[in-house]
Amino acid sequence: MGPQKSFCPFFLNDGVHRSQIVRAGVVKNIRRFFDGLDFIEVRTPILSADSIVDRYVEPIAVTDSSFPTNHHGTKTYYLQTSPEFAMKRLLAAGMTAIYQLTPVFRRGDRGTMHNVEFTMLEWYRVGDDYHDGMELLAGFVRNILEKSVQRRSFRDVFMERTEIDPHRTTSRQLQRFAEKKGIAFPDGLDDESWIDLIFSELVQPTLNATIVYDYPVFQPQLARIRTENDGMAIVERFELFIDGVELANGYHELLDAEELRRRFRKTAEQRRLDGKPDIPVESRLLAAMEAGLPVCCGTALGLERLLLVKLGVDSIDRVFSFPIEIA
Numbered sequence: 119m120g121p122q123k124s125f126c127p128f129f130l131n132d133g134v135h136r137s138q139i140v141r142a143g144v145v146k147n148i149r150r151f152f153d154g155l156d157f158i159e160v161r162t163p164i165l166s167a168d169s170i171v172d173r174y175v176e177p178i179a180v181t182d183s184s185f186p187t188n189h190h191g192t193k194t195y196y197l198q199t200s201p202e203f204a205m206k207r208l209l210a211a212g213m214t215a216i217y218q219l220t221p222v223f224r225r226g227d228r229g230t231m232h233n234v235e236f237t238m239l240e241w242y243r244v245g246d247d248y249h250d251g252m253e254l255l256a257g258f259v260r261n262i263l264e265k266s267v268q269r270r271s272f273r274d275v276f277m278e279r280t281e282i283d284p285h286r287t288t289s290r291q292l293q294r295f296a297e298k299k300g301i302a303f304p305d306g307l308d309d310e311s312w313i314d315l316i317f318s319e320l321v322q323p324t325l326n327a328t329i330v331y332d333y334p335v336f337q338p339q340l341a342r343i344r345t346e347n348d349g350m351a352i353v354e355r356f357e358l359f360i361d362g363v364e365l366a367n368g369y370h371e372l373l374d375a376e377e378l379r380r381r382f383r384k385t386a387e388q389r390r391l392d393g394k395p396d397i398p399v400e401s402r403l404l405a406a407m408e409a410g411l412p413v414c415c416g417t418a419l420g421l422e423r424l425l426l427v428k429l430g431v432d433s434i435d436r437v438f439s440f441p442i443e444i445a
Contacts, residue, residue, distance in 0.1 A: 133429075137437045141425055144262065145219065148239060151261050157215040157241065162204030164221060168401035169196035170203065171382040172339070173389055176225040177397065178234075190398045197223035200418060201240050202340070203403040206371070209242055209414055210406035217241035219421065230433045231363065234442045237421035244412045248342075248354045248370035251415030252329055255358055255366060258419075259327070263428060267358070271332045276313075279320045284313050284334050285350055292316060310336045325359035332356075338381060341369035358419070360427050368417035375407035 149159065167188035169177040177196040185193040198204075201220050208216060222238045246254065256267050276284045280295060292312035296303050301319050303312075313334060335343060335351040342354045354370035372378055382399045389397070425437040435441045 133431075133436055134439050137425065137429060138439060140429060141421075141437070144421075144425060144428065147262055148219070151258060152217045152241065155215065157217045157243070158213065160205065160208060160213070160216045160218050162198075162201045162208070162218060162220070164198055165195045166198055166204065167195055167398075168203050168403065169397050170199050171385050171389075171397045171399060172199070173385050173392065175199050176227075176394070178223050178225045179395070189402070190400070196397075199224050200238060202416070202418070203401060205240060205242055205416070206403055206411060207406045209244060210409055210411045214244040214412075215242070228442065230435075231423065231426075233422070233434055233438060235445070236434075238418055239421050239424075240416065240418040242371075242414050242416040244414045246415035247413070248331075248356075248415060251368050251370060251417060252331060252356050254415075255329060255356070255368060255417055259358065259360075262424070263360070265327050265360070267327045267329050269329045269331060272330050272334065273332065275321050275325065275328070275330055276317060279324065280316060284317075285352075287313075310334075322359060322364065323362040326361055328359050330357050330359065338372075339369065340372050340378065340381075342372050363423055363427055365423050365427065366417055366419040368415065371411070371414050371416055373407065373411050373413065375404045375411075378407065379404055 152159070165180065167190060177199050179194050179196055181192070181194045183193060185195060187193055188195065198220075199222055201218050201222070205216060205218060217240065219237060219239050221235055223235050224232070225234065227234055241254075243250070243254070252269060256269075259265050259267050273284060276282065282291065282295060287309070289307065289309050289312055292309070293303070293307075296312070296316060299320065301315065303315055307315065313336075331354075333341075333353040333355040335353055338353045339355065343351050344354060345351055356368045357364055358366040358368075379399065386396065386399050389395075422434050422437050426432075426434055429437060431437065
């Protein structure tokens with residue numbers, strides 16, 4: 119009997135070699151896809167004085183005396199949670215079709231579908247509307263995953279599982295539904311949190327090769343809002359789900375700097391109520407938007423989740439060489 123193989127601290131799993139080979143092939147295909155559409159691959163800062171203001175996404179702040187004092191008057195910079203701000207600044211400066219593969223960081227994100235550091239694929243094209251954006255995402259899936267996708271509204275998929283219209287409901291109605299279904303929930307959820315909880319527990323696991331679009335108005339993020347003939351407000355946002363996994367998130371991009379500033383302030387107040395650190399509300403993106411951000415649609419996709427689906431594994435750790443614990 120030979121010597122017993124000891125645990126190797128360099129890699130978390132035995133499949134790392136295969137996953138890296140598949141990753142390399144997927145990245146080549148991604149570049150081939152976008153290059154074929156005349157997109158330009160760009161590079162934007164990973165460390166920036168600005169950060170996306172999001173209620174649930176936490177940036178990692180880095181303060182160092184060697185940093186120049188930034189436009190917020192501090193020496194604090196942020197590891198980026200998304201390249202969105204800088205890529206939109208490039209659009210405002212005149213670029214028209216761009217994509218990027220870049221590392222991003224989110225403090226506290228860890229689980230079977232999350233790692234503190236991961237790779238974001240993000241793309242934007244000037245002149246695209248909401249439907250163009252979904253069509254481009256569907257073409258991406260056909261080329262990279264060799265799958266056809268269906269498109270369904272958020273209202274349809276939510277009502278199919280709950281018989282509740284997510285655009286015309288109340289926290290009390292959603293709470294009663296969650297209690298009936300035995301869904302555990304914390305105290306003090308607002309409408310947005312209730313919808314997110316029920317969607318993730320009952321709806322998302324049923325979605326396969328589906329682009330879900332037209333989100334409730336309390337989930338606008340950086341997307342446009344349109345008003346239907348009956349007065350109902352709809353967020354022009356879409357997400358891609360495959361095998362119950364959320365892979366991509368896209369917007370018909372908001373162009374109004376003052377509206378975005380208002381949303382950031384509201385989110386900043388929500389963060390304070392949640393006991394979370396402040397993130398500067400003003401940013402160079404707002405200045406670029408005031409100078410003129412063109413009509414565009416953008417999409418962000420997690421590369422490691424794409425690999426997880428392609429390889430058919432059940433944890434994102436299986437596609438990382440070095441998850442955060444051994445990074």
